[in-house]
Amino acid sequence: MHKIFEDTQTAFALKSDTELDRAYFLFKMIQSEPLVRIGTVITNFALKAHMPVEHLIRASVFDHFCGGITEEDCLPTIANMFTKNVHAILDYSVEGKEEESQFNLALEKTLQNIDFAHEKQSIPFAVFKPTGFGRLGLYQKLTEQKSLSEIEKVEWNKVVDRYNQVCKAAYDKDVPLLIDAEESWMQDAADDLIEVMMEKYNQKKVIVFGTLQMYRWDRMDYLKALYKRAKEKGFYVGMKLVRGAYMEKERERAEENGYPSPICESKQATDANFDAGITYMIEHKKLALFAGTHNEESTYKVMELAIEKGIKKDDKRLWFGQLYGMSDHISYNLAAQGYNVAKYLPYGPVRDVMPYLIRRAEENTSVSGQTSRELSLLKTERKRRKL
Numbered sequence: 001m002h003k004i005f006e007d008t009q010t011a012f013a014l015k016s017d018t019e020l021d022r023a024y025f026l027f028k029m030i031q032s033e034p035l036v037r038i039g040t041v042i043t044n045f046a047l048k049a050h051m052p053v054e055h056l057i058r059a060s061v062f063d064h065f066c067g068g069i070t071e072e073d074c075l076p077t078i079a080n081m082f083t084k085n086v087h088a089i090l091d092y093s094v095e096g097k098e099e100e101s102q103f104n105l106a107l108e109k110t111l112q113n114i115d116f117a118h119e120k121q122s123i124p125f126a127v128f129k130p131t132g133f134g135r136l137g138l139y140q141k142l143t144e145q146k147s148l149s150e151i152e153k154v155e156w157n158k159v160v161d162r163y164n165q166v167c168k169a170a171y172d173k174d175v176p177l178l179i180d181a182e183e184s185w186m187q188d189a190a191d192d193l194i195e196v197m198m199e200k201y202n203q204k205k206v207i208v209f210g211t212l213q214m215y216r217w218d219r220m221d222y223l224k225a226l227y228k229r230a231k232e233k234g235f236y237v238g239m240k241l242v243r244g245a246y247m248e249k250e251r252e253r254a255e256e257n258g259y260p261s262p263i264c265e266s267k268q269a270t271d272a273n274f275d276a277g278i279t280y281m282i283e284h285k286k287l288a289l290f291a292g293t294h295n296e297e298s299t300y301k302v303m304e305l306a307i308e309k310g311i312k313k314d315d316k317r318l319w320f321g322q323l324y325g326m327s328d329h330i331s332y333n334l335a336a337q338g339y340n341v342a343k344y345l346p347y348g349p350v351r352d353v354m355p356y357l358i359r360r361a362e363e364n365t366s367v368s369g370q371t372s373r374e375l376s377l378l379k380t381e382r383k384r385r386k387l
Ligand SMILES: Cc1cc2nc3c(=O)[nH]c(=O)nc-3n(C[C@H](O)[C@H](O)[C@H](O)COP(=O)(O)OP(=O)(O)OC[C@H]3O[C@@H](n4cnc5c(N)ncnc54)[C@H](O)[C@@H]3O)c2cc1C
Pocket: 179, 180, 181, 182, 211, 213, 215, 242, 243, 244, 245, 246, 247, 263, 264, 265, 266, 267, 268, 270, 291, 292, 293, 294, 295, 298, 321, 322, 323, 344, 370
């Protein structure tokens, strides 16, 4: 089974020679940590100064990691991926906007994406980010158990209403809905609200999925406690399991403010926690798992556990997910074997998806280790094609 991810012909079947070369040079470039750091500073400055750099960003990182600016731009990519049985999840990736008009726009986009998913077999889920629907400061105040002012209460009611609208639409249209996880200092408020939604809409099966960031050492206890409550109240729990994307920020904040870091003490500890999470999810019947990972070992582990428990490859309670532009060797080879696979397909105006793109670039420097894997696979495929 371990060999399946080495098949680069299947992994890159949809990439033309030119696209393969572009991916290779892109990963070569972002392999350098200093280059990413300097590039980030220059790009942010250029965007703030309204310099015409959008074209350059599009031609490099944007087109590799994103499906386009609008949903319609993404449709050809979605259709193309689906020819290989790889599904897509439209991810409106605008971040860091704190106005009510932007929250309402994200709500509209999510509702529209639920409709898309309802119509298209190639789109199995919809997704949104908690801070897409409300201010981070508001989630934080609730997480810190501080009381809200009268104005803030009205503001929070609007956030709750947005969650209700999308979860109800997802339920009515039978489209499962993933809700991302973000910084630990705002996450409790989101988790509490997501649990209310699960209780309401997951009575017969999982429609609402939360996210567990397994780099947090407290997540196993949280999952077990949630499952206990779910059993008592009779609802299903859906979880996307990821390792987590805000590690540096989490550690820095904990140190600055003098509280224990919420992050596991080492990569090994995070890996063990992730394993414990997928094992628990697969062992309990009223749970549905979306394994969001680019880690091959974790992916094998899920496959092995599923076989042990007699869960079929196409059982809708088990999905694998990767991000568009990363780990095609996992996505396309899993799909070729008949597993349920979906890739997040981010889209939005170039300057507004920059925080997302910067996270991807940082995650892919040589330090984090992902790039060497991507590069060696691209190299193997270029060699195979005699490029
Ligand atoms: C479909 C999908 C959805 C996602 N949704 C979310 C989301 O909602 N929220 C979110 O935060 N992220 C999300 N992510 C991003 C995900 O968290 C990153 O892809 C992940 O950090 C990379 O981990 P990995 O499992 O692919 O593998 P690996 O490359 O094996 O792991 C790298 C990760 O391990 C952890 N780590 C690394 N070094 C250490 C260390 N020294 N100590 C402790 N831990 C360490 C960090 O989390 C790091 O990112 C999503 C990813 C995918 C594929």
